[in-house]
Amino acid sequence: MKKFIPFFLILLSTLFLQQSNAQLIACNAAFTTQFVTGSSVKVIPVTAAADTNFVLHYWSFGDGSNISAVSSTHTYLNNGTYTILHYIIRQTPNNVTYCTDSVSHTITIQQAGCNLNASFYWTTAPTNNLSQTFYNTSYNFLAGDSIRWTFGDGTSSTLINPTHVYNNAGIYTVCLRVQKATTASGTTACIREICMQDTISTVLPPPVCTLSANFTWYRDSLVTTPNSYHFTNTTVVLNSSDSIRWTFGDGTTSNQVNPNHAYTSTGTYNVCLRVIKRNANGSLSNCISEKCYTVVVIAPINLCNYQVYFSSLVDSAHSNILHFTNLTPGYLPTDSITWTFGDGTISHDVNPNHTYTVAGNYNVCLKIIRYTTAGSTPCIREYCKVITVVLPPPVCTLSANFTWYRDSLVTTPNSYHFTNTTFVLNSSDSIRWTFGDGTTSNQVNPNHAFTSTGTYNVCLRVIKRNANGSLSNCNSEKCYTVVVIAPINLCNYQVYFSSLADSAHSNILHFTNLTPGYLPTDSITWTFGDGTISHDVNPNHTYTVAGNYNVCLKIIRYTTAGSTPCVREYCKLITVTVPPVLPSCSQISLYHFVRSTSNSNVVTFIPNFIDATVQYTWTFGDGTGSHDVSPTHQYSAIGNYTVCLTAFRNINCATTSCSTISILPNCNNITLAISDVRDSLVPNRVSFSAISNIATTNQVWKITKIPTTATTGTVTINTNNPTYVFLDSGYYNICVTATYANGCVKTICKTIYISQSIPTNNNCSLQVYPNPASSIVNALVSLTQPLILNASIYSSMNVLVAQQQQQGVVGNNIVSINIANLPAGVYTLRLLYGGQVCYRVFVKQ
Template structure:
């Protein structure tokens, strides 16, 4: 770049740093240009200076002002920048050093005559980029003598730069309440909108404030919508629902207001503004909370009825004086009844025969049994199919049209066999804790028998029980009444835990550090008062009282680690063996060597260093392999086999090799040798060798025990004198397997031959 060739390193560093802050942003279209500045034909610098205001205030410490040339390729067109320090902020002015284009670079790397420049201010404290424009009446002067161009630009804010089409967002201080409801709306739209349009959904005027407050004067559901605009477009509407309520207006109607007693009156709620509860006072000392109740007046008189309607906004009362007028009956008609057969309480289905005992010469009867069924018979028979309490009512009339009603509340009680069920306040506890059991049986049981699974029982309806020993317990409940019984049992319902602590490990750092991160935990919750023993005998065992310690082991290996800690269920101890890994060292042993054909040979891994994977190659024609740690294998042919084990972990790998001899059943597995005949000193004796099937010997080395070596599979040798000699044969197999055999031979004195 031309700046670098000018060797102005300090200034270059400052400009590069500031441009790094300013230039990576993608500038939106529509930026405001300033007049081009003049510079010399040789590479020359220019300085722009002046004052700047943002929102009527001068620059702040930390603000950065930059100059941009849209035709410059590098640094997103940033050709100069300055960070506002305290002195500039106090003075309210700044100066920016910029550079012209260097034609020799064959690349546009600075400003030239005719270029359009843009000035921008980045305010990190707000995270906002402002576009700046020059004030009117600006001028530029050049001084060729000192190769400097000065432009006096007074720059004024024109607002934050859009980062794209805006997206409307807002929050509200409330989404519901009682009217009149005042709500403060706060704009949180994206991409710096410059205009706002609020529609509150209640027919009021549109608001163009950024953060308006609005009062919803009427109850209802209102959809509030915000649309925002900036230089790059208009957003889609963003909506939110406001729900307002009002104080209820209580009102009601009656189906009848006068008549002879007993007089049945139906009341209908006519309240507005959505009441949620109702309180009726019928004026005769009775009341109701039903929305639309039915009430029977039994005594003559005039009654004032009061309804109180409530909702979240408050309550309202409607009073109707003299709403009901009841005249005395002119007859002695009185309804009465009893049971002729059946029982007032028994098991379903319950059949009952009712007997009318009314007086005053009734001529008609109307029964209501409380289960939705009615009858007009004088002495009806009715069967109650379902359990529960039933109100039985009889209305009688005489020939003059007088009527009288008698209602027996909860007169019939129908039972069914119970259906046992229960719950517990907790099902996982520590030993010694108490569990509260709650009967949830249906069918109105009258007796209960609990079995808690640990040998204890109870006959209470809702017992409590303490479990002393850890384990899983089945709980049983038998619920009984006069209609029968039911059993509910829940297997493994209560889990009683002994104190339990555990820990995890993770090897951290590189493999040469052998650093283990320990983390203590308990399924019963938080633990405290931890004590660790890391099992490192080389460092006195190693210990810590931290809950999650880090420990550095001196060498790889298997270590027994013990953690003791207090849990919510008491003090507990956990012991584990952990593998501390370095680069593993492979080693193994076969269960038989030599072995025989089709014999199952177990290969036992004896590797150290914490391997995590194993790769076995059994070296036979079947290409037998395994990834088990301790595999078994059968060789199908006699021979000498090269068995290899490669062990690996995250630190590396290592391979070990052993040779396995397989022979036919009954064969010797090693080469053997014998002298051909009895041995006498001074006479040549031949040694004969034999090798097992499948074993190939590639080299024979002999030591005859008299200082003389030999080679070959069947050598000859002369022992110089009688005595005992230790003959050694060293044989090398084709796969590198070595055999060493030692045999003692007796050499006798050569017999003298007589002439006789």
């Protein structure tokens, strides 16, 4: 530390203060600390990101280590308490220092035993300096550890990352105290605390000046005044309220956004644009930017002194396509340009490309019209030249070819059929066959009978014709050796075939006819065992269902006209497997999971698509992960976790799917019991309660008379802790199903006995009005002596939904009950007084 302060003094002695035209930002050396490990601390300054190029940071870590950097991470070698000092120097863009500041914080390094280090930092709301958000960055702080913040104004918080709004500006000492959740018996509690000063100001920092003045200019060639120039303001960012001042270097100025200026004489002028931002109240701010350029004004030239010229170039691949280039010296963008290509077409492009459809000589002209002065006659220049266009000769794609086979149906021996398979063959083409025995033919597909057995060189020559019918230079010839042998027993053949499953789709089979001596004239039929057939020589067949299929190949050969044909057949059993349907790339990361039946914290994750070519990467949301295909993971604490699966098939297919899993407490630890309380006045009215060690979110009650008969049923009540009036004495089975927020569901039953029910007094004086009722229902009863009136309303399920008690007097009494919130339906009003019960039914609209 002693070496660090003189270093600052030497640095400051070389700097001097100077006012800058740019907006200045006040110095603030405040910083936060963040423990990276038990002995490593990261220091982070509170510095505006926009001016980091003009801020110098210097740090002293209290252990003899110093560094100059915006932010740094420092590792301490020994435990102890250290003071970290942050020194800041702000400079103008001209490297002139205009303010300095320093702030220090004390930290404690304690790695052995209690491996906990407290640290935090804070941020200020962008629109309210009194609002501060504090972030806990304590090292080794876990979810179960306790935390307490004190903000220096008498308030505190136990949130992990609280937001606090101060009432007034000032300097406040903010402290963070953290304590480990568990400590071994008899040892000292693991507690760490850190305090830092937070300076609160009600003045928001001034905005950063990002103004950048700039402009462009060009000579005006259309006005009568010589030496007139147009200036265009391209300042970033320019607002309508900004102050603008142009100086043109000739003693004149302008406040227009985009002025026009006429110089009185030629020469070199220093033109400057100065822009100043305004404050919200309209006054000029310190945000200023100025840009200057040298503008050379020369004497006007004769704009009509130009000569039109162009060149043409034949395309290297297509001789009927020409590339034209405008070579006119001094061509201006404002000139009007017209090309005429001699074939009735024109173009206004500067350098057009043109395609001719017919060969020949064309007179190509380029006309350029230039408007020099407003209202004057424009200058017109034109240049023409004759070009010769040659259409490219057609490409010869002719490829002669043919096939042949022995004719087994004719009486003439050694007769063969020849089939012309030339690509591409037209009807006008010249065709000549030579059969190798001195004979020829001009037919497209000739038949030829050789006079004797032997080996013959058979050739097919095809020549294309020109449009006028003459023979062209496009010709092609193909020759094959044809072996003519003595006739054989054509029925002496054995049918056979092979099958091969497709490498990519196992349900597609490629069948190959391997019958020796198979003739093109043979009739061929495949039956695939699934009800389908084919007459192809070597078919491919797709099976839709896996299984075993009897595939047969039948070949029928007609040897001599009118004779019985030869029939041969071969069958074999093949096994077909249908491959699974491969999902799209976006689907290979979909997955599901299964919880363990013995421990709900243990979950097995299973991809919906499992393939050896896919690499699986899991993250379980608790900081752990796995590369197993289907991992099993045990969570250490309850909560909601986001589990993600990233599936990588190749560089073109990688996708991620995430879902939330809730780890819930063990339902076996939840207790549930039923409490029933009898009404002291009405013993058949019972109030039920579900007693549990965890609050329930929903209850479903079922009341069943014992024994159950055809006239009795089960009453279901979807109300928490209901009150029910039993209409008959006897035993009842009471069951409640409770649902909890953690997803657990518990059911418990209890048998109770109803000893008596209060009979209905049909002779009591009770009137209910209005009936139907909508918001208020009234009960009118006449008393001969003062009595307590107990009025109750029950739903059609005998569930108590409203009640009221009032003191009755001698004479007529009206009991009014609010029923506005009850759903529409049929209800029963029961009035209990003087040991008797009166019932009346009414309708709620």
